[in-house]
Amino acid sequence: MRRRAVVSWLAGATLIASTSARSQEVTLSFGTTSAEGGNVPLYSAALLEALKTVDPALEIRAVPTKGAYDNVEQLKRGDIDLGLVSGEIAHEVFAAAAPEGERLRIISATYPTPGLFAVRADSRFRHIKDLVDRPVVWNRKDSAAMVQARYVMGALGLDIDRNFQAIYPERFADAAPLVLAGHAAAMWGSGFRWPPFVTLTDSAVGARFIAPVEDEIVRIAANYPFLEPLTVPARLYPGQYDPIETVGSWSFILARPDLSDATGYRLAFAFHRAENAGLRTKQLLYTTVKNTLAATPSLGLLQSGVARYFRRCGALD
Numbered sequence: 001m002r003r004r005a006v007v008s009w010l011a012g013a014t015l016i017a018s019t020s021a022r023s024q025e026v027t028l029s030f031g032t033t034s035a036e037g038g039n040v041p042l043y044s045a046a047l048l049e050a051l052k053t054v055d056p057a058l059e060i061r062a063v064p065t066k067g068a069y070d071n072v073e074q075l076k077r078g079d080i081d082l083g084l085v086s087g088e089i090a091h092e093v094f095a096a097a098a099p100e101g102e103r104l105r106i107i108s109a110t111y112p113t114p115g116l117f118a119v120r121a122d123s124r125f126r127h128i129k130d131l132v133d134r135p136v137v138w139n140r141k142d143s144a145a146m147v148q149a150r151y152v153m154g155a156l157g158l159d160i161d162r163n164f165q166a167i168y169p170e171r172f173a174d175a176a177p178l179v180l181a182g183h184a185a186a187m188w189g190s191g192f193r194w195p196p197f198v199t200l201t202d203s204a205v206g207a208r209f210i211a212p213v214e215d216e217i218v219r220i221a222a223n224y225p226f227l228e229p230l231t232v233p234a235r236l237y238p239g240q241y242d243p244i245e246t247v248g249s250w251s252f253i254l255a256r257p258d259l260s261d262a263t264g265y266r267l268a269f270a271f272h273r274a275e276n277a278g279l280r281t282k283q284l285l286y287t288t289v290k291n292t293l294a295a296t297p298s299l300g301l302l303q304s305g306v307a308r309y310f311r312r313c314g315a316l317d
Helices: 002-023 040-054 068-077 087-095 144-155 172-180 195-202 214-223 261-276 289-295 304-313
Strands: 026-032 058-064 082-085 105-120 135-137 165-167 186-190 207-210 228-232 244-255
Touching: 026 040, 026 068, 026 261, 040 058, 040 082, 040 105, 040 261, 058 261, 068 082, 068 087, 068 244, 082 087, 087 144, 087 244, 105 144, 105 172, 105 195, 105 228, 105 261, 105 289, 105 304, 135 172, 144 186, 144 214, 144 244, 172 186, 172 195, 186 195, 195 207, 214 228, 214 244, 244 289, 261 289, 261 304, 289 304
Parallel strands: 026 058, 026 082, 135 165, 135 186
Antiparallel strands: 082 244, 105 186, 105 207, 105 244, 228 244
């Protein structure tokens, strides 16, 4: 019943807003990065195209940055209006003490990022403990994937530098060749269809995945509640016939502290319209109002204009 009411309200609100909203041009800067690798560039392009379709006067310009940590710093300084931030780094932001007027706020959840290892299909490694003291590619230093790996391994009592032979390539594209050539036993990746995983699984050698086992998942979640059980769907990669249970987090789009309520409301409205207008490509599949509310650790972290929109449309009491 609530779903029907939300959709009905959205349809009516869209008609009212179609003229007034488009006559008010707004330009925002959006911190995104190719430095993070993975699916970030594809996601960013799909999102900006969808938002442009539903609200052409809402101009959002992509700004190249050095990654999620850089996005956070630029948001704090007000150099950018919006920024993509991985779940682990977002957790650090939310947990840090900051005056109310200086806190970064959530515009939307983006997608879940399950983390796991990939090894050559012909390797003898089957469990995380088998990789201890072995060379492992953790991706670029300070990348979102590396930060996630540090939290996951730390929850299991392992340090990615002391308990493994850590490899930090300059480019994400170098990860799979290192494993294929035998220079690394495994590589860590996060998200769905992680490009280096695709390269490895598409190779003649193929790949096998290593994820935390059940009791390890429990330990990780107990140490870091923002790392929740996630599932990599079956057949996401060639040769991967079964779903893989692991852990991961939700990434977010955060706003600078002083973003206006009106702009937050308009963004939430545009996101919701894109969600319900048949514009959800595979990159935007998880960017929904429902997932944003479920992934947000506390409703007080929502940007106030976004929270007002959610109440107005009936998604939030």
